[in-house]
Amino acid sequence: MNELKILDMVLPQLKQGSDIVTGPGDDCAVIDVGLEDKLLLIAADQVVSEIHYTLETNPRDIANKLLNRNISDIAAMGGTPAHAVLTIATCAKKMNWFSEFFEAIAQTAKKYNISLCGGDISSSPSETTVCSLTITGWVAKDNLCLRSNAKADDFLFATGSFGNSFASEEHLYFEPRLKEAKFIANGYSNAMIDTSDGLLLDAWRLCKSSKLGLTMFTDKIPCNPNATLQNALSDGEDYELLFAICAEKAEKLQESWKFKRGLTKIGIFTKDKINTIFDEKGKDLIKNNSKAGFKHFNE
Amino acid sequence: MNELKILDMVLPQLKQGSDIVTGPGDDCAVIDVGLEDKLLLIAADQVVSEIHYTLETNPRDIANKLLNRNISDIAAMGGTPAHAVLTIATCAKKMNWFSEFFEAIAQTAKKYNISLCGGDISSSPSETTVCSLTITGWVAKDNLCLRSNAKADDFLFATGSFGNSFASEEHLYFEPRLKEAKFIANGYSNAMIDTSDGLLLDAWRLCKSSKLGLTMFTDKIPCNPNATLQNALSDGEDYELLFAICAEKAEKLQESWKFKRGLTKIGIFTKDKINTIFDEKGKDLIKNNSKAGFKHFNE
Numbered sequence: 001m002n003e004l005k006i007l008d009m010v011l012p013q014l015k016q017g018s019d020i021v022t023g024p025g026d027d028c029a030v031i032d033v034g035l036e037d038k039l040l041l042i043a044a045d046q047v048v049s050e051i052h053y054t055l056e057t058n059p060r061d062i063a064n065k066l067l068n069r070n071i072s073d074i075a076a077m078g079g080t081p082a083h084a085v086l087t088i089a090t091c092a093k094k095m096n097w098f099s100e101f102f103e104a105i106a107q108t109a110k111k112y113n114i115s116l117c118g119g120d121i122s123s124s125p126s127e128t129t130v131c132s133l134t135i136t137g138w139v140a141k142d143n144l145c146l147r148s149n150a151k152a153d154d155f156l157f158a159t160g161s162f163g164n165s166f167a168s169e170e171h172l173y174f175e176p177r178l179k180e181a182k183f184i185a186n187g188y189s190n191a192m193i194d195t196s197d198g199l200l201l202d203a204w205r206l207c208k209s210s211k212l213g214l215t216m217f218t219d220k221i222p223c224n225p226n227a228t229l230q231n232a233l234s235d236g237e238d239y240e241l242l243f244a245i246c247a248e249k250a251e252k253l254q255e256s257w258k259f260k261r262g263l264t265k266i267g268i269f270t271k272d273k274i275n276t277i278f279d280e281k282g283k284d285l286i287k288n289n290s291k292a293g294f295k296h297f298n299e
Numbered sequence: 300m301n302e303l304k305i306l307d308m309v310l311p312q313l314k315q316g317s318d319i320v321t322g323p324g325d326d327c328a329v330i331d332v333g334l335e336d337k338l339l340l341i342a343a344d345q346v347v348s349e350i351h352y353t354l355e356t357n358p359r360d361i362a363n364k365l366l367n368r369n370i371s372d373i374a375a376m377g378g379t380p381a382h383a384v385l386t387i388a389t390c391a392k393k394m395n396w397f398s399e400f401f402e403a404i405a406q407t408a409k410k411y412n413i414s415l416c417g418g419d420i421s422s423s424p425s426e427t428t429v430c431s432l433t434i435t436g437w438v439a440k441d442n443l444c445l446r447s448n449a450k451a452d453d454f455l456f457a458t459g460s461f462g463n464s465f466a467s468e469e470h471l472y473f474e475p476r477l478k479e480a481k482f483i484a485n486g487y488s489n490a491m492i493d494t495s496d497g498l499l500l501d502a503w504r505l506c507k508s509s510k511l512g513l514t515m516f517t518d519k520i521p522c523n524p525n526a527t528l529q530n531a532l533s534d535g536e537d538y539e540l541l542f543a544i545c546a547e548k549a550e551k552l553q554e555s556w557k558f559k560r561g562l563t564k565i566g567i568f569t570k571d572k573i574n575t576i577f578d579e580k581g582k583d584l585i586k587n588n589s590k591a592g593f594k595h596f597n598e
Contacts (some may be wrong), residue, residue, distance in 0.1 A: 042435070045419050046386040046421055106309075115318075118342055125348060132429070
């Protein structure tokens with residue numbers, strides 16, 4: 001399956017209403033509901049057994065991963081999460097599975113002031129379990145971050161570090177970068193994405209939406225323990241933030257950065273070589289990368 | 300699995316924000332986003348292969364069933380659908396599957412002015428396909444219909460006819476009763492539900508939420524071709540409307556009813572015998588009904 005190819009076919013068919021500020025193709029859709037100062041965000045994401053976690057993963061970790069990756073999508077828009085609805089299709093028969101799942105998701109929802117306010121539970125005809133969650137949020141109009149807002153000569157910055165998320169199980173235990181994202185969106189950047197599918201692929205998405213190219217400072221990319229540069233570029237599921245920022249604001253942001261998680265300048269956007277990512281030595285990183293995230297568009 | 304038992308355990312754990320007018324336990328959650336005249340509705344529902352359709356069902360019918368049953372939830376609140384997001388987990392490999400699915404869902408969304416504005420596609424590790432859709436909508440504050448609004452001595456009315464929805468494949472081809480619901484909600488009733496899980500179970504849900512009993516006029520229930528009363532009561536997936544209405548308004552509604560689909564008085568709510576449904580001869584319909592929808596709370 002090739003999600004990008006499917007989306008290229010599908011998206012033009014989907015008619016968007018006049019209240020849709022940003023339709024499919026960003027971390028969230030953005031809706032103008034008629035309020036003066038803020039916009040509604042909505043996104044949906046799922047976790048599938050044996051795809052996003054193993055059959056041994058406990059229901060508590062499944063629930064947290066599901067909700068946290070949705071919160072990460074709201075964060076990437078500069079927003080604050082508000083509501084969620086959930087569907088579960090599972091062959092789980094034991095009440096324990098459900099009680100652990102829901103205890104975890106209720107706790108995490110409470111932590112982020114999210115009202116989990118609806119959903120559906122169905123049986124599954126096989127061992128496959130699919131949990132799908134839709135999240136809404138609010139973003140101040142001035143703080144809205146879109147993939148399409150990067151400008152030529154903006155730097156590409158990243159929070160945190162990359163790679164090896166599956167082996168380290170960080171993909172189950174990460175905390176969404178909500179505070180960091182709100183800080184960045186509040187005056188520093190309006191072009192952001194979270195790294196769910198791999199640093200290189202998600203950086204490329206910023207390029208594609210903003211109609212820019214990117215030179216990536218590959219020797220500056222912070223790698224997690226036991227992660228090579230290749231892992232950092234393409235493993236995915238880091239749920240860090242990538243954002244574009246002009247030189248002047250970048251300096252101010254670095255001075256005022258108060259979070260434990262690091263902040264690193266890892267590239268610069270270019271007005272030529274649109275949709276490509278080269279390293280500083282002129283190597284085409286997309287052409288030379290067939291792994292992980294990039295299977296999406298090389299297949 | 301016992302969805303009702305799970306919900307009884309889960310719902311008290313879910314903390315709802317002050318903007319939540321109605322949380323889990325109705326056809327949609329109702330959110331006050333701060334607009335003067337209208338409220339936001341949100342609901343999620345799914346279709347699972349071999350549960351809600353067979354492996355032979357074509358993707359066009361799957362897509363339409365998924366979207367239409369969500370529209371039916373918005374209708375049951377007295378609302379108008381607005382936006383949708385969608386997740387798909389499937390082992391389907393052929394582009395045809397996706398193109399047929401999305402062509403159908405895009406057409407139906409367009410028909411109802413719904414912006415399908417986001418989602419996610421994942422592979423599934425088995426033959427199981429799960430499609431989950433979240434729908435939003437708007438309802439005028441005066442027209443909001445809740446399961447909890449039925450009053451003692453209100454009549455129970457139903458649109459259309461019941462039973463045999465699977466064999467007739469009506470469960471794939473039904474049209475949501477959106478126009479009928481808006482007409483009813485506009486001054487006639489504020490207590491409604493759609494019949495997805497069976498006439499008896501869904502009527503019981505009105506009783507439970509409104510803390511009432513119900514006497515059901517079983518000989519008046521319109522049955523579909525080849526459907527017995529038993530089928531009508533418990534097959535489910537009719538997607539008709541059940542609503543409570545006082546005697547005076549009932550007469551006016553019947554006079555002004557302009558829709559092809561019929562309107563039938565099938566019961567009366569009682570302030571005693573809370574949470575029970577008896578027929579006119581005094582037979583307890585819930586105790587004597589272990590089939591279909593009622594498996595949910597007899598298991």
